[in-house]
Amino acid sequence: MAPLKTDRNIIGRQVTTEVDEVVTAIRIATDSVKNWTLVLPDAFTEAQLNSLFAKAPTVTGTKVITASGCAGWAALDAGEKAVLTAKGYTLN
Numbered sequence: 001m002a003p004l005k006t007d008r009n010i011i012g013r014q015v016t017t018e019v020d021e022v023v024t025a026i027r028i029a030t031d032s033v034k035n036w037t038l039v040l041p042d043a044f045t046e047a048q049l050n051s052l053f054a055k056a057p058t059v060t061g062t063k064v065i066t067a068s069g070c071a072g073w074a075a076l077d078a079g080e081k082a083v084l085t086a087k088g089y090t091l092n
Helices: 019-032 046-055 078-086
Strands: 003-006 015-017 036-039 064-065
Touching: 019 036, 019 046, 046 078
Parallel strands: 036 064
Antiparallel strands: none
């Protein structure tokens, strides 16, 4: 999957983000922090969200992923969202 561009950099520069990089960040955060919230890049499409949901590890504790601002959020159905919530995440 080609990287996508997002403007989430706090100093105003574009950064490159891929689904696998987000999954790696989830794994690192889960190993070191009990409870966390992750806001996904606005440009994530439905396909990228589904790929992320499929690759995300199962977790315990309070893990919140905010995807409602993503481009592909409106196209997701309840079954697609359930893939992530079944793994222990709160999705909003």
